Amino acid sequence: MQVDNTANIELPEPINKRRLLPIIKLTANHRLCLAVLLALATCLLYMSWNVTASWEFTLEFRGKKLLTFLIVAIAISTATLLFQTLSNNRIITPAIIGFDSLYILIQTALVFFLGAMQYTQLNVYLKWGIEISLLVLGASFLFQCLFVKKRHSLYLLILIGVVFGVLFHSLSALLMRLINPSEFTVLQDSLFASFNAVDPHLLLISTLVIGCIGIFVSKVHHQYDVLALGEAMAINLGINHARLSRVTLIIVITLIGLSTSLVGPVTFFGLLVVNLAYIVSASHLHRHLIPMAICCAIIILVGSDVLLQHFLHYNSKLSIIIEFVGGIFFLLLILRNKIR
Numbered sequence: 001m002q003v004d005n006t007a008n009i010e011l012p013e014p015i016n017k018r019r020l021l022p023i024i025k026l027t028a029n030h031r032l033c034l035a036v037l038l039a040l041a042t043c044l045l046y047m048s049w050n051v052t053a054s055w056e057f058t059l060e061f062r063g064k065k066l067l068t069f070l071i072v073a074i075a076i077s078t079a080t081l082l083f084q085t086l087s088n089n090r091i092i093t094p095a096i097i098g099f100d101s102l103y104i105l106i107q108t109a110l111v112f113f114l115g116a117m118q119y120t121q122l123n124v125y126l127k128w129g130i131e132i133s134l135l136v137l138g139a140s141f142l143f144q145c146l147f148v149k150k151r152h153s154l155y156l157l158i159l160i161g162v163v164f165g166v167l168f169h170s171l172s173a174l175l176m177r178l179i180n181p182s183e184f185t186v187l188q189d190s191l192f193a194s195f196n197a198v199d200p201h202l203l204l205i206s207t208l209v210i211g212c213i214g215i216f217v218s219k220v221h222h223q224y225d226v227l228a229l230g231e232a233m234a235i236n237l238g239i240n241h242a243r244l245s246r247v248t249l250i251i252v253i254t255l256i257g258l259s260t261s262l263v264g265p266v267t268f269f270g271l272l273v274v275n276l277a278y279i280v281s282a283s284h285l286h287r288h289l290i291p292m293a294i295c296c297a298i299i300i301l302v303g304s305d306v307l308l309q310h311f312l313h314y315n316s317k318l319s320i321i322i323e324f325v326g327g328i329f330f331l332l333l334i335l336r337n338k339i340r
Helices: 017-024 028-048 055-087 099-120 124-148 154-178 181-190 200-219 221-227 231-236 241-263 269-281 286-310 318-339
Strands: none
Touching: 028 055, 028 269, 028 286, 055 200, 055 221, 055 241, 055 269, 055 286, 099 124, 099 154, 099 181, 099 241, 124 200, 124 241, 200 221, 200 241, 221 231, 221 241, 221 286, 231 241, 269 286, 269 318, 286 318
């Protein structure tokens, strides 16, 4: 009779993958810290790479443009994230509901009624005030009547917004046909997002407004976590849904109006950075999502301008590249949800 001696042999303990997982897995805070470091490195690279002029001129010129990037990144990413939280939908953006068409109509009407010469000589503060006032008033009317009152569905809000967008676009096309070619050339330059010619005083005003909004959002970010669960759940958990929705819409409208009046329309950029924030942060808490979306926006904006400036030598406009990538990302999101 043979004795089985293999029973006394000690086999090595199998590797516990679950035990090793927490070591290599990054938490939401770690991911956010890495994103902040990468955003800071991108800004530092933008300010210091390939400096050919004096440092004084370079810091002044690039610093103003970098501040513009930061304002647009904070405004677009925060507004899109809050709007998606309010609507409980991750494939829509405030720009889809007629914002860009209204901005184009405002510019076209100014050129048509004032003329190219008067338009170019128009006081920058007066022009900025007209643009942001009309943008805020138009969007407030649409959102207040259809969204806050909750009399209609979100799909009807989007449908009416698209209809208004088509109406504004048609009116703009009509006015464009009535102006002369020289005025049309001036108009075309103002219809694409531009980060180069922004008044420093407008940057200061926008920074103050965004700072006030940031203080408010930082105090109520936990309420947005509850708001993302839906209206019924938010009300049951003690959130004043109507008031928070109204304040959120005012914030969204103000931020989008600031960004659009400063640099022009950027349709799909917010959709791109917010969905990247959801993927990268691996969290649904707004204390992680908001700064992560801002970091993604800064990295994409500043990094794209570095690529455009030093490698493509400004053979294309930054807004065109961002809109092209954002549009493709939007189509991929729609196809992904359709397949699911």
